[in-house]
Amino acid sequence: xxxxxxxxxxxxxxxxxxxxxxxxxxxxxxxxxxxxxxxxxxxxxxxxxxxxxxxxxxxxxxxxxxxxxxxxxxxxxxxxxxxxxxxxxxxxxxxxxxxxxxxxxxxxxxxxxxxxxxxxxxxxxxxxxxxxxxxxxxxxxxxxxxxxxxxxxxxxxxxxxxxxx
Numbered sequence: 821x822x823x824x825x826x827x828x829x830x831x832x833x834x835x836x837x838x839x840x841x842x843x844x845x846x847x848x849x850x851x852x853x854x855x856x857x858x859x860x861x862x863x864x865x866x867x868x869x870x871x872x873x874x875x876x877x878x879x880x881x882x883x884x885x886x887x888x889x890x891x892x893x894x895x896x897x898x899x900x901x902x903x904x905x906x907x908x909x910x911x912x913x914x915x916x917x918x919x920x921x922x923x924x925x926x927x928x929x930x931x932x933x934x935x936x937x938x939x940x941x942x943x944x945x946x947x948x949x950x951x952x953x954x955x956x957x958x959x960x961x962x963x964x965x966x967x968x969x970x971x972x973x974x975x976x977x978x979x980x981x982x983x984x985x
Contacts, residue, residue, distance in 0.1 A: 823956065823957055824937075824942075824954050824955065824956050824957060825954065825955060825957065825960055825973050825974065826944065826952045826953065826954050826973070826974035827884070827952065827953065827954075827955060827960075827971050827972060827973055827974065828884065828886075828951050828952045828953075828971065828972050828974060829882060829884035829885050829886040829887070829892070829893075829951065829971060829972070830880075830882045830884070830886070830970060830971060830972050831886050831972070832972075833878075834878050834879065834880050835878045835880050835881075835882055835886065836874050836876065836878035836879060836880060836881050836882075836885065836886075836919070837874070837875045837876045837878060837885070837886040837887070837888060838872040838873060838874055838875055838885050838886070838887055838893065838917055839872060839873065839875040839887060839888050839889075840854070840855065840858060840870065840871070840872055840887070840891070841871045841872060841873045841918065853865070854866055855889065855891070858870055858891050858930070859889070859890045859891045859932070859949040860932055860949065861911055861912070861913035861930055861932040863913055863914075870913075870914075870915045870916070870930065871915070871916045871917075871918060872885075872887065872893065872915060872916065872917045872918065873917075873918045873919070873921055874917075874918070874919045874920075875888065880970075881895075881917075881919070881925065881928075882895070882970035882971060883895040883897065883898040883963075883968050883969070883970040883971050884898065884931075884970070884971040885917070885928065886951070887951070889951070890948070890949035890950050890951055891930065891949070892930070892931040892932070892933065892949075892951065892953070893915060893917070893928050893929065893930060893931065894912070894928070894929055894930075894931040895927060895928060895929075895968070895970075896926075896927035896928065896929065897927075897966065897967070897968050898931075898963065898968050898971075899912055899929050899931070900966075901959075901962050901963050901966045901968050902940075902941070902959075904962075904966075905940070905958075905959055905962045907939075907940035907941055907955075907959055908935055908939040908940045908941070909933060909934060909935015909936070909939030909940055909941040909942050909943075910931060910932060910933050910934070910935065910940075910941040911931075911932045911934070912929040912930060912931055912932070913929065913930040913932070914929065914930070915928060915929060915930045932949070933949070933953040937954070940955060940956050940958075940959050941953060941954070941955050941959070942954040942955075952974060960973075
């Protein structure tokens with residue numbers, strides 16, 4: 821029986837990647853500080869409101885969005901399953917996704933995974949953020965049962981197949 825899996829945003833061709841939109845007035849040091857605060861959801865430390873824009877030509881927006889860094893963005897339906905399942909080890913924060921520039925897509929949240937093994941959501945690098953994170957098998961089943969499956973599972977396909985039965 822599968823106890824946990826690592827997941828990440830889809831990075832396949834056709835999927836949208838987003839990156840933080842920042843003011844050209846920010847120095848490289850200020851931008852680094854902004855990205856560090858953003859990955860932990862510490863909005864009070866941000867010099868500007870968190871806003872992301874599509875970075876590539878991908879048109880499909882998944883349940884997790886690739887941000888080219890450790891900041892994670894999750895769909896409303898992904899977060900709803902976490903909440904309904906009373907999952908532990910995560911928090912969310914508001915973000916805006918522009919696509920095209922100037923038009924805000926609804927239904928996305930910043931996602932911080934801080935849990936340790938034993939929590940429902942857990943960081944693969946305790947004390948740090950990473951684009952991959954772990955979830956327990958029961959949470960993966962809950963996500964799939966709700967039709968939330970637009971993300972990549974980083975484990976062998978036989979274990980993934982056993983969960984879907």
